Amino acid sequence: MIRTKSLLFKIITRSLLVIGAGIGIVFIPNLSLVDEALLPEITEILNKPVNANIEGNAVYSLYGFAAASDKDPHTVGKAVVEMLQSKHPKGKFAHLTEDESTSLYGDNKKWDEEWSSLYPATNCKPRERGNCFELLLAEVKEKPLTHPRLLTQLERYHRIVQLPHFIEETQLMDYTSPVPNFYLMMQMGKLSQADAYLHNGLDGLIANSQADMQFWRMALSDSRTLIGRMVAIASLRRSLSALSYALGSEPHLSQAQETNLRALLAPLKPAEISSKNVLTGELRFGVENAKTAPQKPPEDMLLVWMLSQPTATANWHYRQSLKPAFALDQLSPMEFYERAQTSAPSLEFSRFNPYNLGGKLSLSKNWQYVSYLGRAHDLAGIYLLIALQLELKINHPENTGAAVKSSAFRNPYTGKPFDYDSATNSLGFQCFDVKDVCRINL
Numbered sequence: 054m055i056r057t058k059s060l061l062f063k064i065i066t067r068s069l070l071v072i073g074a075g076i077g078i079v080f081i082p083n084l085s086l087v088d089e090a091l092l093p094e095i096t097e098i099l100n101k102p103v104n105a106n107i108e109g110n111a112v113y114s115l116y117g118f119a120a121a122s123d124k125d126p127h128t129v130g131k132a133v134v135e136m137l138q139s140k141h142p143k144g145k146f147a148h149l150t151e152d153e154s155t156s157l158y159g160d161n162k163k164w165d166e167e168w169s170s171l172y173p174a175t176n177c178k179p180r181e182r183g184n185c186f187e188l189l190l191a192e193v194k195e196k197p198l199t200h201p202r203l204l205t206q207l208e209r210y211h212r213i214v215q216l217p218h219f220i221e222e223t224q225l226m227d228y229t230s231p232v233p234n235f236y237l238m239m240q241m242g243k244l245s246q247a248d249a250y251l252h253n254g255l256d257g258l259i260a261n262s263q264a265d266m267q268f269w270r271m272a273l274s275d276s277r278t279l280i281g282r283m284v285a286i287a288s289l290r291r292s293l294s295a296l297s298y299a300l301g302s303e304p305h306l307s308q309a310q311e312t313n314l315r316a317l318l319a320p321l322k323p324a325e326i327s328s329k330n331v332l333t334g335e336l337r338f339g340v341e342n343a344k345t346a347p348q349k350p351p352e353d354m355l356l357v358w359m360l361s362q363p364t365a366t367a368n369w370h371y372r373q374s375l376k377p378a379f380a381l382d383q384l385s386p387m388e389f390y391e392r393a394q395t396s397a398p399s400l401e402f403s404r405f406n407p408y409n410l411g412g413k414l415s416l417s418k419n420w421q422y423v424s425y426l427g428r429a430h431d432l433a434g435i436y437l438l439i440a441l442q443l444e445l446k447i448n449h450p451e452n453t454g455a456a457v458k459s460s461a462f463r464n465p466y467t468g469k470p471f472d473y474d475s476a477t478n479s480l481g482f483q484c485f486d487v488k489d490v491c492r493i494n495l
Contacts (some may be wrong), residue, residue, distance in 0.1 A: 089365040091340065092372075099337050103220055103277060111216040111268075115233035119157030122205045126213075130233075133157055138225040141345040148229040165237065168200040175240045179294040180287065180489050181427075186247065186295040193247040203244075210241035214268040219285075221274045224337045227346040235284040242288055246295050255299050257307075259313045264293050266317055273325040278333030279425060286432050293318075297439050297493045300446055311447060321433040327381050328426050336375055338421040340367050350366040378422035386430050390485065393423045402404070427485030430465060434482055434491060438460045438471060442480060442495060453478075453495070 105112060119132030136157065137147040144391065149157070169175070173190045177185035198204065242265055249261035265288070296317065306314070316335040343363035380394055439464035450456035457473040457480065462480040464471055471480050481492025 054185065067199065068294055078375040088362040089368055091364055092284055092368050095336065095340065095368065095371055097433070098333055099340065102337070103223075103334075104456060105220040105222045105277075107220070109216060109217040111213050111219045112221050112233050114216070115235065115238055116231075118206070118209060118234040118237045119158055119165065121164065122202060124159060126209055129157055133162045133202075134222050135229075137230055138222070141225045141227070141347070146347055147226050148231060159168060164202050165206065166474050168203040169194045169240065171200075172240075175243045176333075178287070179290045180450050182488055183294070183492060183494065185243075185291070186298045189243055189247045191252060193244065195250055196242060198248050204235060206241055207245055208243060210238065211264070213238065214242075216268070219268070219272040220473075221276065221278045221281050221334070223334065224341060225361060226347055230427075232278070232280055235280065239284065239288060239291075243291060246292065250295070250299060252338045255303050258295060258299050258307045259310065259317065262296060262317055263313070266292050270321075270325060271320075273429075276380060277330060277424075278338070279331055279332060279335060282328065283425065283428065286428050289432055290435060293435050293439050294493075297442060300439070300442055301494055303446075306446060313444050318436055318443060320436055320440070321429075326433050328377070328422075328431045329417070329427060332375055332378055332382065332422070334378075336371060338363075339370060374422065378426065381423060381426055386433070386465040387468060389426065390429060394483070396423070421474070424486050428489075431484045431486075431489065431491055432466045434484075437465060438491070438493060439469060442493060445495065 113130035113134065114126045117124070117128065118131045119200055120126055120129040133149070136149065136153060140147040163370065172189065174185060174188035174192050177188055180184045200208065215271035222304060246261050246265070248260060249257035255261070269285045269288040269292075273282065273289075276285055277280045296314070298301060300314075321353070343366070362447055384392065441457065441460050444460060444462065445456060446452060448456065454473050458470045459472065466482065466485070471482050473480050478495045479492050483492075484491040
């Protein structure tokens with residue numbers, strides 16, 4: 054009996070030692086003491102932080118866009134950002150509670166629901182459909198913009214597009230933080246353009262688009278978040294779509310209209326096409342978020358979190374996703390179109406190596422930035438496409454197909470003439486993402 058108990062004790066003891074050793078092998082390499090240092094190239098990229106707290110930054114007004122009509126959006130937005138940025142030092146995630154939101158914005162959260170349901174075409178995306186502006190014109194013509202709250206929001210929008218900067222606040226923010234109210238900003242832009250065209254024709258649309266397009270072209274370079282840049286691209290595509298519709302509808306253009314349209318359709322500059330600032334912003338957000346955000350993983354991610362090293366994960370994400378994106382961003386449109394057709398492979402790793410295994414597993418599906426880079430090149434192509442439409446409108450060629458072939462405005466991805474379809478009298482090129490629409494009706 055004694056020998057049996059002794060043998061059982063040895064088995065249990067040795068089993069516990071094996072289990073303990075296994076746990077140690079898995080978890081000790083993932084203690085914070087053995088986390089990696091940040092890659093030198095990441096440190097170099099992030100050595101010039103951007104100050105969002107500058108005069109004329111529209112981001113605060115966007116954060117306060119949904120505030121009650123008797124509140125100043127900029128003041129509310131500033132208070133919202135300050136509230137969010139006070140959370141991390143207190144060990145909390147940077148989002149607003151219901152009470153905090155009510156205190157900052159006002160009691161009623163449904164101010165913008167009444168008017169928004171009147172104009173469903175504001176949700177139409179020119180990237181996916183070519184007739185969004187036409188649909189919205191019909192809705193605004195049937196239901197003029199008279200709602201008091203809507204008029205307040207339009208006034209706010211017109212003040213915002215006069216501002217000289219748009220740099221997002223990402224410091225002390227995290228993945229739970231609200232983004233600026235891009236939705237309302239986009240809605241106001243669409244409705245404002247439609248109203249301007251209905252009341253004042255092409256001249257009204259041009260005047261409206263001058264401030265709007267200048268603001269969003271500034272945001273192309275200023276924005277430091279992927280969503281901010283995508284909104285800027287979408288807003289410019291919306292304006293270009295409206296201008297294309299008006300060009301096709303006008304019987305002739307005045308000299309002043311020709312001059313103003315040429316200015317609006319000036320080709321995008323390389324700095325506007327480049328996504329370098331956004332990629333840097335994404336990198337900075339990930340690195341800073343790992344340092345300041347509360348370490349409170351979701352229950353279903355607890356094991357992955359316990360097997361992760363924050364800095365090692367940031368380094369891995371940079372090597373796997375961001376570094377290839379930075380390289381693609383430096384290419385010409387032709388080079389980009391050719392090389393970006395093949396997805397960058399995920400980095401290989403051994404599941405038997407416990408170091409940062411959770412971080413590697415969480416990033417095992419490579420985050421592809423390529424489609425977002427492609428949208429900027431598509432936008433540049435749309436500018437050239439509508440510039441060609443303007444050229445054809447001014448010159449009235451007898452043979453449109455021949456004029457398209459001889460034009461200096463060409464497909465940026467191939468260097469060849471844009472595709473002209475005489476049956477539909479349309480002009481276009483293949484967007485980088487095949488689901489998107491890069492075609493206009495002449």
